[in-house]
Amino acid sequence: MRDFLPADKARRERVLAVIRERYRAHGFDEIETPVVEEYARLHAGIGGDNEKLAYNVLKRGLDADAIRAAAEAPADLTDLGLRYDLTVPLARFYASNRGQLPTVFRSIQMAPVWRAERPQKGRYRQFVQCDIDVIGDASARAEAELVIATLDTVDALGLEGGTIRINDRRALDFMLDSFGFDPSERPGVLITIDKLDKIGPEGVAAELRERGATASAVDAFEAFLRRPMTMEYNPYGERQIRKVLPDGAPDDVVAHLVGIGEAVLAARGASSPIGDVPLVFDPFLVRGMGYYTGTIFELAHPSVDYSLGGGGRYDGMIGRFLGQEVPAVGFSIGFERIVDLVEGLEDADARSVVLVHDRDVPVPELIAHKAALVGAGARVRLEQRTKNLKALLERSAADGYTEFATVAPGDAELEFKALD
Amino acid sequence: MRDFLPADKARRERVLAVIRERYRAHGFDEIETPVVEEYARLHAGIGGDNEKLAYNVLKRGLDADAIRAAAEAPADLTDLGLRYDLTVPLARFYASNRGQLPTVFRSIQMAPVWRAERPQKGRYRQFVQCDIDVIGDASARAEAELVIATLDTVDALGLEGGTIRINDRRALDFMLDSFGFDPSERPGVLITIDKLDKIGPEGVAAELRERGATASAVDAFEAFLRRPMTMEYNPYGERQIRKVLPDGAPDDVVAHLVGIGEAVLAARGASSPIGDVPLVFDPFLVRGMGYYTGTIFELAHPSVDYSLGGGGRYDGMIGRFLGQEVPAVGFSIGFERIVDLVEGLEDADARSVVLVHDRDVPVPELIAHKAALVGAGARVRLEQRTKNLKALLERSAADGYTEFATVAPGDAELEFKALD
Structure with a gap:
């Protein structure tokens, strides 16, 4: 965890002000939730690996007997925890406050989260996330609004030239099924596919064999990987998307991907907030979180070899808190990664x-x-x-x-x- | 702890932006420290009663034996805590980063703090404080800069008409000594004097007798209380300050109070950021924190019967962390109290x-x-x-x-x- 001295703090606040202003222009509204959430909510199995990294708050007023009784059940020592992301709190916020929110709620959250990671370069235990989410809209309009707002914001920060890679978890599932992987193999196979950029097709095939994945499926997948891996959305159409997926991809999934592209393309024009539309369909994009149910995205920039942000659709999560299914999709900018890239945002002080x-x-x-x-x-x-x-x-x-x-x-x- | 919906969040961010802009204009620089500080630092006896209200973070990776061993020493279960104020973290920040800061460092902190208070109306367990502090300046210039920046900021928020009451802990000590209280009685006597506004002179005298305070001292104090209790700084001078203190008040203390008034008055003028100077010397102002060593202030506003902020000089605290005495004085605006009073701060969106x-x-x-x-x-x-x-x-x-x-x-x- 870091102290921020005046020059750094001023720079961070200026970047946050630009992000806030741009997101607001696109019709998103900022909210704030408490830093601390209930322990049970943070550990409901939604947060994936991040749950293990949560800082937990000691119960107040524990006596010696209560402490001894918790020796074999340390969770009894805690009732609250620091949030490890902004998505679980948002789902809880929406469930708590739905009656006071618009039918389609577009939220901004710009706030710190905490993870008890081992110290390493570029990883912090307290860091700021900038999330936008659209709750209550199952259509591709939601993804398009997120993508356009994100690209406009990145441009406003002077980071033109970013690219958004898009995929759909359902397309990934279909692809794995079509090669012959068993559904139970999916999580492990996806973890390996996620390394494709780093270890290449041969590395992926080797690791899958090492994992003991279904041999015939690995063979089919390896053959498939020798085809072109990404395509520009522009020129854009259903034909191009189907071309990089195995035959027979589900119509609704393809239509949703097509819809996102058409809507984002529609934002181009004389007075458009975004220039060229740098959307790329990447059938091997995975994104780590287990809660994604549909579209997934990632923001790349030519100046760095790591992603600057990402997100996806998590239609199942709100229902966990609300008891009623509500579609939701979000995009998170990696603030700590972006703030160091931004240059020349001038202080507005007149004199x-x-x-x-x-x-x-x-x-x-x-x-x-x-x-x-x-x-x-x-x-x-x-x-x-x-x-x-x-x-x-x-x-x-x-x-x-x-x-x-x-x-x-x-x-x-x-x-x-x-x-x- | 509260969720903030869009309208509330937007209002809070607008108020914070005004405060930040005004404080910056007066030469203060914003910093940020981690939300979490080391347990030992938060419980070093500096935070007064707030230490008992701290939320403590459970150590990671405790096993059953370690938990059992901590049964009689619960502090062994924790290594970190959520900050309960911004002053202890500032002192630690200054000690850590002194080499990179100006000789006289004027800091802004606008950030949440946490206290495990019993739920009651108007008290929150997470709330924002807006602090400005001057570190490294023992002169009355420091207090004057704080007072002027605070009054200008309150004006910019549309809360004109605020008053700043000033006293000095050394003047209080002198007063109690002169009545014949034993120095060991001071803390208890001050707690009672702090209630003067609420229970009046008779109530204070009665409570002091009930406490068993030195009877002759209580008699002398009660007689003194029948004199005028506050004075306007304007018309201003040493004579007026001495008039409301017992005879023989220490010259250095009076000179410091006079110096603050003269400097604040000097800010008036054609293009002054503050209008009439609403400073009041109040010899019975106490302020709760034990770490104050000199000047103490409080911000009052005619629209409410509670204070909107306060602060004081704490010349001893930085030395606790740095091992070298450095003078320091701060003023904290009660953000949660102010934000509800502010009206008509318009959104800057053009359309x-x-x-x-x-x-x-x-x-x-x-x-x-x-x-x-x-x-x-x-x-x-x-x-x-x-x-x-x-x-x-x-x-x-x-x-x-x-x-x-x-x-x-x-x-x-x-x-x-x-x-x-």
Whole structure:
């Protein structure tokens, strides 16, 4: 877990402000849930591997007997936990507040989550996720709104050139069935397929054989992998999608994929918020979470070799909390991955001034100078002059200040000079 | 702990944005610390009663033996806790990062804290605090900058007319000594004095007698309480401050109080960010926290009978973490108390449109309409027409949308009407 110093914090807040503003423009509304959720809800089997990484909160007021009694059942020591994602809390939020929300609810969540991961480079135990979700819309319109809002936001952050890869869990299931894998083999096979980018077709086939997967199915799959792996949605149509799937792909799945592409393409135009539509159908895209039931997406960017975000459809989850099925689909931007890539988001401060004063300037004089500038719309920092004035000015410039003036006792008018 | 629905969340974010912008204008810089701090640090005796209210995080990987061994020492079950204030984390942050911070560091923290309070009206277990602190400046300039920034911010939120009451812990100690209380009686006597506004001079005297406080001291105090209790700083001067303290108040304490007033007054002027200076010296202001060593303040507003914020000087705390004394003073706005009072902070969205569409409008047509409007700078929500159109439009207006258009299949041009 990290401290954020002023320059980092300001940068993070600026990026969050852009994301919030763009998501709102696309009709999404921000909500907030408590950092802490009930233990039972966080450990209902929805969160997958993340459940094991949850930080749990010790019950208050436990006595010695209660602690001893929990020795063989440590879960009895805890009643709350820190959320490990924003999806489980959203499902609970929707179930709790449905009556006060629009029929189709488009949510924004920009908030930290916690996972007790082993420390490693680029992994944090507290990190911010930026999620948008559409709840209550089973049509491809929901996916299209998510994709367009995400691409527009990434563009607004100066990260043009991103690509969204799309697949459908049902297409994956169909594909595995058609090769002859048993449905019980799916989870393991998908874990291996997820490594395709890293280990290639030969590596995937080898690992599947090592796993002891049905041999004839692995052979069929390996042959299939020698075909072209991805296709551009543009030029776009049902024919192209069917071409990269085994024969006989289910009509409803293909139609849904076609619908997403048509809708996203429709956003192009003279005043469109997105430019070229960088959608790619990738029949081998997997996404880790077990709760996905349909569309899955991933955001890639040419500047990095990891994904910048992803998401998918999880039509079954809300029903777990609400007792009634409600379709839902979401897209999560990996904020920590994106924030380091963003450059040149300028501070909106109109004028920022450092007043470098001698030690003997009376405090009321300093305050009067500062107040007059702040009252006129500037951002102002007081700094007592140090021996190394150059270093002081350099640090002020690094902190985002653009002008300075020196202040001696009795000065009526100050002379401002540019910093840097 | 609460969920925040879209209207509430948007209002909270707008208030936070105003506070952040104003504090930044006054030369403060925002930082962020992890939500979770080490258990030992949170329970070092600095946090006062709040330490008992901390949520503690269960250690990961405890086995049955470790749990049994902790039966008589529950603290062994935990290594981390949720912060219960922003001051202890700030002191730790400063000690960790001092080399990268300006000599005088002016911090902003706007973040949630957690306390396991019994549920009661207006008290939350997760709530946001907005703190500004000046670290490294022992002079009255620090208090003046805090007071001016706070008053300017409260004004910017439309809560003009606030008053800041000021006292000094050293003046309180001097006063109690001068009446003849034993120094060991101070904490208990201060708890009773803190109730002066509620129970009045007679109530305070009665409670002190009930506590068994030194009888002659209580008599002297009761006589003193019949004198005027507060004074306006304006007209302002040493004479007026000494008038409401027992004779012989320490010169350095009086000079510091005078210095704050003079500096705050100096901020007045044609282009001043603050108007009349509503500072009041209140020799009976106590503030609960034990770590205060000098100035203490409290923000009052005529619209409510509770304080909207407060703070004080805590010159001893940083030294606990750094091993070197560093002066520090802070002011905390009670965000949860303020956010409900703020009215009329308008959403900055230029144009916000609801597109009410028939069920049979093809998704690409809907997306094209929406994208054209978003691309032109509007905020846009799609809504499928329901039987009760009036209710749909009313809810859209309540959600902050100002225009709507209906969309039928094949519509090329849309006709926009005002909502509400």
